[in-house]
Amino acid sequence: MTSAGTPRAFKRDGRVVVVGASLAGLRAAEALRAEGFTGSLTMIGDELGEPYDRPPLSKQVLTGWVRAGGTTLPRRRGLDAEWLLGVPAGGLDLATKHVRLADGRCVPFDRVLIATGVRARPWSVESEAALDGVFVVRTREHAESLRRALAAGPSRVLIIGAGFTGCEIASACRERGLPVTVAELAAAPLTGALGAVIGDVAADLQRTHGVDLRCGVEVTRLEGDARGRFRRAHFGDGGTVDADVAVVALGSIRNTEWLRGSGLAAGVWGVACDTGCRALDVSGRATEDVFAAGDVARCPHPLYEDRLISLEHWANAVEQAEVAAHNMVSAEADRRPCLSIPVFWSIQFGVNIKSVGVPTFADEVVVTQGSVDDHRFVAAYGCRGRVTAAVSFDSAKWLHHYRRLIETAAPFPPRCPMPDQPADARPVPVGLPGPGLLAQGATAVVTGRTRVSAASGPCTGTGGRRAG
Amino acid sequence: MTTARTHGTLRRIFDYSARADPYPLYAELRQNPVAVHEDAGYVVSTYHEITDLLHDPRLSSDVRNLSRPMPALEEGVTTAFIKKDPPEHDRLRRMAMRHFGPPHTPGLVAGMEGDLTSTVNSLIDDFAGKERIDVVDDFACRLPVTVTCHLLGVPREDERRFHRWVNDIMNSVDYDPETDPKERLDKGVQARKDLRRHLGGLVEQRHGRPGDGLLARLANDDGPDGRMTDAEIAATAKLLLIAGHETIVNLIANGMLTLLRHPQVLRRLRHQPDLVVPLVEELLRYEPPVHIVPWRAAYSDITVADTVIPKGSQIMLMLASGNRDPNRFHDPDRFDPDRRDNQHLGFGSGIHSCFGAALARRETQIALTELVRRLDRPRLVADPPPYRPSPVLRGPVHLDVEQGGD
Ligand SMILES: Cc1cc2nc3c(=O)[nH]c(=O)nc-3n(C[C@H](O)[C@H](O)[C@H](O)COP(=O)(O)OP(=O)(O)OC[C@H]3O[C@@H](n4cnc5c(N)ncnc54)[C@H](O)[C@@H]3O)c2cc1C
Ligand code: HEM
Numbered sequence: 065m066t067s068a069g070t071p072r073a074f075k076r077d078g079r080v081v082v083v084g085a086s087l088a089g090l091r092a093a094e095a096l097r098a099e100g101f102t103g104s105l106t107m108i109g110d111e112l113g114e115p116y117d118r119p120p121l122s123k124q125v126l127t128g129w130v131r132a133g134g135t136t137l138p139r140r141r142g143l144d145a146e147w148l149l150g151v152p153a154g155g156l157d158l159a160t161k162h163v164r165l166a167d168g169r170c171v172p173f174d175r176v177l178i179a180t181g182v183r184a185r186p187w188s189v190e191s192e193a194a195l196d197g198v199f200v201v202r203t204r205e206h207a208e209s210l211r212r213a214l215a216a217g218p219s220r221v222l223i224i225g226a227g228f229t230g231c232e233i234a235s236a237c238r239e240r241g242l243p244v245t246v247a248e249l250a251a252a253p254l255t256g257a258l259g260a261v262i263g264d265v266a267a268d269l270q271r272t273h274g275v276d277l278r279c280g281v282e283v284t285r286l287e288g289d290a291r292g293r294f295r296r297a298h299f300g301d302g303g304t305v306d307a308d309v310a311v312v313a314l315g316s317i318r319n320t321e322w323l324r325g326s327g328l329a330a331g332v333w334g335v336a337c338d339t340g341c342r343a344l345d346v347s348g349r350a351t352e353d354v355f356a357a358g359d360v361a362r363c364p365h366p367l368y369e370d371r372l373i374s375l376e377h378w379a380n381a382v383e384q385a386e387v388a389a390h391n392m393v394s395a396e397a398d399r400r401p402c403l404s405i406p407v408f409w410s411i412q413f414g415v416n417i418k419s420v421g422v423p424t425f426a427d428e429v430v431v432t433q434g435s436v437d438d439h440r441f442v443a444a445y446g447c448r449g450r451v452t453a454a455v456s457f458d459s460a461k462w463l464h465h466y467r468r469l470i471e472t473a474a475p476f477p478p479r480c481p482m483p484d485q486p487a488d489a490r491p492v493p494v495g496l497p498g499p500g501l502l503a504q505g506a507t508a509v510v511t512g513r514t515r516v517s518a519a520s521g522p523c524t525g526t527g528g529r530r531a532g
Numbered sequence: 533m534t535t536a537r538t539h540g541t542l543r544r545i546f547d548y549s550a551r552a553d554p555y556p557l558y559a560e561l562r563q564n565p566v567a568v569h570e571d572a573g574y575v576v577s578t579y580h581e582i583t584d585l586l587h588d589p590r591l592s593s594d595v596r597n598l599s600r601p602m603p604a605l606e607e608g609v610t611t612a613f614i615k616k617d618p619p620e621h622d623r624l625r626r627m628a629m630r631h632f633g634p635p636h637t638p639g640l641v642a643g644m645e646g647d648l649t650s651t652v653n654s655l656i657d658d659f660a661g662k663e664r665i666d667v668v669d670d671f672a673c674r675l676p677v678t679v680t681c682h683l684l685g686v687p688r689e690d691e692r693r694f695h696r697w698v699n700d701i702m703n704s705v706d707y708d709p710e711t712d713p714k715e716r717l718d719k720g721v722q723a724r725k726d727l728r729r730h731l732g733g734l735v736e737q738r739h740g741r742p743g744d745g746l747l748a749r750l751a752n753d754d755g756p757d758g759r760m761t762d763a764e765i766a767a768t769a770k771l772l773l774i775a776g777h778e779t780i781v782n783l784i785a786n787g788m789l790t791l792l793r794h795p796q797v798l799r800r801l802r803h804q805p806d807l808v809v810p811l812v813e814e815l816l817r818y819e820p821p822v823h824i825v826p827w828r829a830a831y832s833d834i835t836v837a838d839t840v841i842p843k844g845s846q847i848m849l850m851l852a853s854g855n856r857d858p859n860r861f862h863d864p865d866r867f868d869p870d871r872r873d874n875q876h877l878g879f880g881s882g883i884h885s886c887f888g889a890a891l892a893r894r895e896t897q898i899a900l901t902e903l904v905r906r907l908d909r910p911r912l913v914a915d916p917p918p919y920r921p922s923p924v925l926r927g928p929v930h931l932d933v934e935q936g937g938d
Binding site: 432433434435440442461462464465468480481482483484 | 587
């Protein structure tokens with residue numbers, strides 16, 4: 065580090081490169097300027113155009129309430145940055161401190177932020193994925209093409225995978241009055257994220273809204289017609305469904321390929337970090353000048369036994385971006401950890417679903433308030449006798465209380481009488497799928513100060529995956 | 533946890549002599565976030581503890597869960613949702629909200645802006661030339677009932693009576709048997725009865741005649757939760773009239789008072805009308821109309837700040853004290869309309885947080901903007917002004933202002 069010898073010098077004229085110009089990248093850049101960073105700032109992103117917001121892409125954009133081009137992220141301040149858009153980063157050289165672009169250009173840095181997020185997991189058979197009428201949803205271009213296909217009034221839409229994204233898309237289709245089939249390998253929707261008990265509620269919600277929901281089935285083949293148009297899906301049990309549109313919603317793949325050979329602990333599970341968002345190297349040591357934030361990062365959380373947790377949550381991307389930016393320009397003593405309790409929300413079939421904590425870090429769940437039958441309730445999750453998460457359906461105002469329970473490691477089940485408590489409020493096994501279903505390519509990556517382990521046992525910390 | 537001092541502090545807060553400036557006493561109170569008091573139960577005065585409690589599902593707003601019951605003003609009357617717990621509270625609030633705000637009725641408040649502006653201006657017209665006006669009697673007191681009547685769809689010719697009923701009810705709320713004539717209480721009881729009966733009649737007339745007002749909509753709507761009974765509609769309408777009256781009066785009066793005490797802000801507001809939005813938020817923190825949520829009931833034992841509040845206890849939440857908590861707000865005793873991160877407790881928090889907040893904000897914003905625009909060099913006549921007796925809904929009983937002249 066030349067100009068970046070001291071934090072003050074770095075703040076004045078250091079060079080920061082942000083790779084990934086979306087939510088985490090933009091918010092980190094804004095936070096850097098807000099912290100008083102006056103050095104050079106370069107934003108590298110493979111998408112063209114202004115950074116935009118993704119949550120509406122599976123919701124209001126598909127129903128037509130919001131244009132696909134209308135989700136540009138609000139700018140909180142001028143950035144005075146150099147934008148290198150439309151070309152992906154192809155490599156990271158820590159010895160010479162350069163980011164290599166796919167077109168061969170090299171961009172030098174003193175500190176770099178990795179914010180390359182994730183991409184949609186495509187259908188595994190390439191020729192079938194290429195059929196006209198087969199979609200994924202991650203970018204605004206994806207959302208716009210799917211919206212157009214939905215507006216054309218397909219005879220039926222098939223959604224493969226009932227994670228949050230799949231469920232939200234199913235909901236948008238029903239709002240448009242389209243016939244929808246949802247196919248899910250697990251016993252119920254949202255099982256990978258919230259467990260089978262709440263998954264059953266999600267299943268009921270879908271059926272109430274007229275979704276043809278098929279659980280415990282595997283889609284094995286997508287069939288096209290002579291003109292290369294998707295027409296039919298085949299299931300493992302021999303059944304078929306005819307449809308004109310198939311949406312593949314099978315979760316995501318972390319954009320870490322460009323970090324191969326960089327010496328960082330990066331792989332299919334993301335970029336391992338310490339709580340201050342500093343990336344770890346392959347021997348588990350925190351690097352000084354490399355930070356990561358957002359969907360691509362996996363950070364340890366002290367409330368969850370310091371396990372590395374990857375969260376594909378909007379609020380997490382924002383928080384990590386701000387913490388990473390702060391720590392980039394701060395001396396060791398002033399750095400701060402990312403400790404807030406994860407939050408996530410979704411809207412589907414008119415119901416506002418919200419969670420605090422990490423519901424996949426649980427062995428039991430209990431409905432504490434409200435009525436499951438009315439799709440209006442709060443459920444608390446516990447792991448080995450303490451509260452680790454809560455999920456609300458149309459009852460988000462209560463979650464502050466559960467966040468406090470999580471922060472204070474309150475005993476599970478919470479055993480206090482309260483108004484509107486279901487009569488049979490008994491904890492039951494949470495019903496999370498085993499590693500076989502959840503973990504695509506789960507491998508132990510790094511060990512060291514932060515314990516890193518493969519998915520195992522009932523309390524694996526792979527929270528909040530949006531996989532189906 | 534409890535000391536003789538906090539005991540004395542609360543007594544002094546309730547004493548009328550503290551009405552003009554209770555804030556130093558709140559600071560004393562905050563030294564014990566939770567204090568027990570023989571009359572008030574558990575008194576909670578710090579921001580984070582109040583917020584935690586307002587979101588605690590073990591708190592009840594239903595009097596029947598108090599181990600020492602409160603005297604009821606009216607027996608056998610349908611209670612409004614402010615005094616109910618889930619699921620009943622949620623169901624009724626949801627049904628009312630369907631016709632009041634997003635997502636089903638998103639444009640309601642925006643649609644009232646024209647009416648609000650002309651109501652405000654016709655009140656100002658009435659005292660335009662006067663040298664001395666009382667912001668409370670000549671202006672603030674006349675506004676909210678009119679606005680709520682328009683919202684409900686009450687016929688114009690009934691408005692006068694509604695003003696009188698609401699007034700009589702408010703006057704009886706802080707009735708003190710030792711100093712006040714019994715007549716004040718009786719008038720309040722009678723006004724409640726008359727108001728309820730009249731509202732019941734209006735609802736009945738609106739069956740089968742869908743119209744624009746809230747009463748007509750509630751009487752004819754079959755939403756996902758079904759329809760409110762006539763008694764429930766009348767109770768809800770009465771709640772809106774009362775919850776939205778003295779609160780707004782206080783906010784407008786506190787607002788003018790605070791502006792007159794901060795002339796540089798008043799000047800800024802005159803030239804920069806957009807300032808009114810953050811300014812009203814800061815008012816709700818700095819001089820909130822509702823100082824205290826007088827009671828909630830502990831539905832089970834609750835531990836707050838290392839104090840166990842036993843089941844059945846009465847809990848008093850000192851909202852205005854939480855708003856001045858230095859552990860939450862930087863430099864809390866400074867009035868700063870540019871303050872960021874201003875999550876005040878002026879509208880409460882949690883499931884009972886103010887139902888009318890959007891309307892209250894807009895109503896007050898328009899009222900203050902127009903007053904500041906149209907008053908000619910306003911000056912306070914007395915500082916502090918005289919206050920109403922209540923420490924709960926705290927505000928000036930008169931706010932005399934001089935304008936014009938040389
Ligand atoms: C359809 C959808 C709905 C969602 N709904 C919700 C919701 O309701 N609630 C919620 O909490 N969260 C939701 N999310 C998740 C939320 O949007 C993400 O958590 C958030 O976008 C993460 O931001 P990020 O910046 O880390 O990653 P991303 O937004 O994925 O951004 C990464 C950026 O890096 C770029 N990039 C990748 N590789 C390279 C490379 N090699 N070189 C240069 N650039 C590269 C990518 O193209 C992308 O622009 C949703 C996501 C989607 C897709
Ligand atoms: C500045 C003006 C106002 C202030 C400061 C204010 C403040 C408050 C506060 C603090 C509460 C919470 C009470 C509790 O927790 O027990 C509340 C509740 C309520 N307010 Fe307001 N209010 C104002 C104006 C209005 C208006 C204009 C209306 C109606 C149109 C209204 C209707 C209600 C209702 C119905 C409740 C009960 C909500 C529930 O129990 O769910 N308020 N208000």
